Amino acid sequence: MTEMWTAGDLARAAGVTVRTLHHYDEIGLLVPGERTSTGHRRYTADDVRRLYRIRALRQLGVPLDRIAAALDAGDLRAVITAQLADLDTRARHLDELRRQVRGLLDTADPHPGRLLGALERMSLLDSYLTEVQRDALAARRDELGEQRIDRLRAEWAGLVAELHRHQEADTPVTDPDVQRIVARWDEIGAAFQTGDQGTDQRVRERLGDLWRDHGDRIADDLDQRAGWRLADVLAYLGAARAAR
Amino acid sequence: MTEMWTAGDLARAAGVTVRTLHHYDEIGLLVPGERTSTGHRRYTADDVRRLYRIRALRQLGVPLDRIAAALDAGDLRAVITAQLADLDTRARHLDELRRQVRGLLDTADPHPGRLLGALERMSLLDSYLTEVQRDALAARRDELGEQRIDRLRAEWAGLVAELHRHQEADTPVTDPDVQRIVARWDEIGAAFQTGDQGTDQRVRERLGDLWRDHGDRIADDLDQRAGWRLADVLAYLGAARAAR
DNA sequence: CTTGCGCATCACGTGACGTGAGGTTCTAGC
DNA sequence: GCTAGAACCTCACGTCACGTGATGCGCAAG
Secondary structure (H helix, E strand, O other): OOOOEOHHHHHHHHOOOHHHHHHHHHOOOOOOOEEOOOOOEEEOHHHHHHHHHHHHHHHOOOOHHHHHHHHHHOOHHHHHHHHHHHHHHHHHHHHHHHHHHHHHHOOOOOOHHHHHHHHHHHHHHHHHHHHHHHHHHHHHHHHHOHHHHHHHHHHHHHHHHHHHHHHHOOOOOOOHHHHHHHHHHHHHHHHOOOOOHHHHHHHHHHHHHHHHHHHHHHHHHHHOOOOOOHHHHHHHHHHHHHOO | OOOOEOHHHHHHHHOOOHHHHHHHHHOOOOOOOEEOOOOOEEEOHHHHHHHHHHHHHHHOOOOHHHHHHHHHHOOHHHHHHHHHHHHHHHHHHHHHHHHHHHHHHOOOOOOHHHHHHHHHHHHHHHHHHHHHHHHHHHHHHHHHOHHHHHHHHHHHHHHHHHHHHHHHOOOOOOOHHHHHHHHHHHHHHHHOOOOOHHHHHHHHHHHHHHHHHHHHHHHHHHHOOOOOOHHHHHHHHHHHHHOO
16 A cells, blocks of 8 residues: 555644645645545645645745646756846845845934934835836836846936935035946946837936926925935936036 | 815825825725815825825834834834844845746756756755754854854855865865865864754764655655756765875 | 644634725816 | 826736645555
8 A cells, every 4th residue: 555644744744734634625726636535635745745845936936826837847947047037136126125224224323213214215216216227218128127127226316316415425426436327327328228219319418407397396205204315316417427 | 274185186296006005004004194174185294294204114024013103103223224134034035046947047047947956956955955944053043143144054055066076076075175175165064063962963974864864755856857966966975084 | 542742624813004995075067 | 277198096806936724635654
């Protein structure tokens, strides 16, 4: 007689609850090979293997319906590599987030107001860039690739921070470091260009324009609580670009 | 007259959907300051600020009820630092996961069978270590701290991999590198000690014992598909420890 | 033989919204 | 003033991966 598993034993061995096994049974993802005459589930060795595969893929964050499809079709490589790409994106996002907030907590004055201001600015920048992307660049997105865009977005947020430091330190706009930042800023702007003549011409400045179009009223409210104005940074950027 | 926002305008500006605003209204997290006589929501400047705070905290992964509590109590620092600690744990987990799977995809023969075997082993090791922790070490957990345990777990998984390489290369068990691994292995085991005499004596070997108690049947099934047997690695470990 | 754990099936709860259905209101152009 | 269409409203059920009882049968140990 081959080895059979009860629900409880299998659950303990695999690190899941019995309810999870019931759920997998309900949705047809893992139907026990047998049932006893009294209705108790009996899992076969094949079922055990299948469960371990299911849990492995779940640990990678793959949803159950795609696990089912992958297991039935046998094209696991595709699922795994796709999921890895997604994990990479998430990881970079998380990293950026932790870095920024951690930096804030490490400052001399982690006053709640300042902290909140910074968090608000983060989400502002985020929705602002999302705006920019949506505007005329949605098509460009597929071409550039999600990952690359996220990288650019993170870098751009960094440039804003650098620029703000220079502005506060009253660094002359002709400073080579400032000029490097401006050049990179415009490079990133160029990367978002669509190829369309009328759009392209405006894109480089649009990072600033859209802010004025959409964010002025919000900015006023926020600036009363935050430490600096994005508008000032953008003005500084404009001056630096003009001095080029 | 102060500036007022309609639901749609605010949603666009903050990068959320109108439904999200409705939801926040329903649960009392963000109730618009006014309603028109016809029932349309009118958001005040205060509401806008509150929404940006909500979204900022949500980006950190804080659940809505805790956001509400934090905003009403004003103790944001606690929430943010707690959330950061959580993010650190997640980030390390993700990193470890990506590293391992990526390593597998980069091997010469990323055959579906081998890939799956490795994934299965990952989740096996995971549930196995969870077993170890649960057994008599639950109390120790609070003392050591969640983060430290996760770090140890990750390191231990790395040691298994290293040991497997040495075993396959037939490195003599007296090799200094192997001995270093064994020493570290026992150090980690020691870190899990409870202080209780009877328990402590068994903990160092228990990493192997528990496997035999719980995993033999699973291992047999898996080993037919995977490339190596954990039992062999553990035997190699025992030999190395004996040769010390 | 009974005590008590394990297993079974409903069936509703969770979190953070998504997604229509079906009706009202606002805004722009004529 | 009228009309088209965009935007708003309120139910109310769907999603995902289970958690959490309630209630009742089955099964191995003392």
